[in-house]
Amino acid sequence: MILYTNCNVYGRPDIKSILCNNGKIVQLLPSNNINAGKKINLNGGWVYPGFTDSHMHLTGLGFSLESIDLVGETSKEEALQKITEEIKNTPKGTWIIGRGWDQNKWKGKSYPTAKDLDLISNEHPMVFRRIDGHAIWTNTIAMDIATIDDKTEEVNGGIILRDSSNIPSGIFIDNALALIENHIPQKSKSDIHRQILKAQKLLNKFGITSIHDAGTSKQEIEVLKKMLENDELSIRVFTMINNDPKEYESFLKTGPEKDNPFIKIQAIKIYLDGALGSRGAALLEPYSDAPNEKGLLLLESSEHKKLVAKFNKANFQVNTHGIGDRAIKIILDNYQEVANSNLRNRIEHSQVVHNKDLPRFKELNIIPAIQATHCTSDMRWTEERLGKSRIHQAYPWRSFIDLNIPVSGGSDAPIETPDPLEGIYASVTRQDKNGFPEGGWYSDQKMTLDEAIKSYTEWASYASHEEKVKGKIKEGFYADFTVLDQELSSNDPRMILETTVLFTILNGNIVYQNDGK
Numbered sequence: 001m002i003l004y005t006n007c008n009v010y011g012r013p014d015i016k017s018i019l020c021n022n023g024k025i026v027q028l029l030p031s032n033n034i035n036a037g038k039k040i041n042l043n044g045g046w047v048y049p050g051f052t053d054s055h056m057h058l059t060g061l062g063f064s065l066e067s068i069d070l071v072g073e074t075s076k077e078e079a080l081q082k083i084t085e086e087i088k089n090t091p092k093g094t095w096i097i098g099r100g101w102d103q104n105k106w107k108g109k110s111y112p113t114a115k116d117l118d119l120i121s122n123e124h125p126m127v128f129r130r131i132d133g134h135a136i137w138t139n140t141i142a143m144d145i146a147t148i149d150d151k152t153e154e155v156n157g158g159i160i161l162r163d164s165s166n167i168p169s170g171i172f173i174d175n176a177l178a179l180i181e182n183h184i185p186q187k188s189k190s191d192i193h194r195q196i197l198k199a200q201k202l203l204n205k206f207g208i209t210s211i212h213d214a215g216t217s218k219q220e221i222e223v224l225k226k227m228l229e230n231d232e233l234s235i236r237v238f239t240m241i242n243n244d245p246k247e248y249e250s251f252l253k254t255g256p257e258k259d260n261p262f263i264k265i266q267a268i269k270i271y272l273d274g275a276l277g278s279r280g281a282a283l284l285e286p287y288s289d290a291p292n293e294k295g296l297l298l299l300e301s302s303e304h305k306k307l308v309a310k311f312n313k314a315n316f317q318v319n320t321h322g323i324g325d326r327a328i329k330i331i332l333d334n335y336q337e338v339a340n341s342n343l344r345n346r347i348e349h350s351q352v353v354h355n356k357d358l359p360r361f362k363e364l365n366i367i368p369a370i371q372a373t374h375c376t377s378d379m380r381w382t383e384e385r386l387g388k389s390r391i392h393q394a395y396p397w398r399s400f401i402d403l404n405i406p407v408s409g410g411s412d413a414p415i416e417t418p419d420p421l422e423g424i425y426a427s428v429t430r431q432d433k434n435g436f437p438e439g440g441w442y443s444d445q446k447m448t449l450d451e452a453i454k455s456y457t458e459w460a461s462y463a464s465h466e467e468k469v470k471g472k473i474k475e476g477f478y479a480d481f482t483v484l485d486q487e488l489s490s491n492d493p494r495m496i497l498e499t500t501v502l503f504t505i506l507n508g509n510i511v512y513q514n515d516g517k
């Protein structure tokens, strides 16, 4: 038994100590003067239920920690400069991989080209994912390897940008990414293992005890299971299997695995549309800044419907990526027609929701899995894409919550930082870290602090069918805690960003301790 003592407990001012045994909370106690188990002093820290990031990419995060990071580069020249530096000592022929560029932050906002990268190297194939993950920027040698030229045909659900002589310019969007990326050498199990170790270390540092992995490969599941066996896993992982028959067939046959408290296999991730940044999100009406475009569907609606029916019938939850109001309407229609509502199917992102479709989330028992920092990162150009008449439909968190719909919070890391405190801050302010815009962006959709915390705890646990064991500090629940150096308060939201994680406790054990450095 372990007794965590000298602490304050979120929502329970009467409690000073928490007695844990076998990974669970045994007793909440009102005093520090108790003799039971091994005593650990939490130094007056504030104990919150362990934070869950309910939409992120685990190996993607690990990979981003070891690849070229172009997030925040404010011009194409700066991005090219950084790439030049980073590849100095890389042997010729090695693929250079990176991510995070955003032409919307660059002068002129136009897409870069292969020619820009060719000036750096004709001997390293290069692929850089856009910040939203829905487009790549590549160079000529990579296109040569992939035998891409002016005769390359268009891909369903994808876009290949071309120059005036029809030669692909180096930008590939959504389903067209694979034309290049299929040629990148495959990850080995040891690559995956190393990337998960790197990612979970960072997650624990941010106070995260659980994640929902939005697209887990069979190989990744094997590595996770091995790590658990070797006592190396320091987070709980709710997986979403990739939508690829080679990946899911074997799981479909054996059925969901719900009994392991650390690794759940009971959901599938399906992409229906793209993202707003690359105008891939499927909208009901054309983009305000591109009147001939309405976005992309990566799957036919009928295909999506078949998958929903197939997976729900086998008792797997279906989590569909839906950003634009057209995609979201199709998902809701298909869920309504063929889904089992007890499975709490989800719509990942749920960013632009038509007014008429909001109440359907409640009626059909659908969970919106939202990422508050997407709103505050993208708000500067969201209105250009959507226009005045439907901007109020964007990131409608308050509308969901007012309809009694649990909103599940997350980061979509590595697209955004996985820091839950940044997510909570964005949820309650709808401002960026500099406090822009004053009062918050479409501030009527803000969450309260309690709701924002719930989105990372209780509601996230509901979204993975674990609300009876996780997301609250309660006897019988998992002893998963995020211990902060102060109580979060919405009076001065900036303090949320200035709060530090003292301890991260998983299953009763400390997996991260702040040593003051």
Ligand SMILES: [Zn+2]
Pocket (backbone or CB within 6 Å): 055, 056, 057, 214, 412
């Ligand atoms: Zn994602």
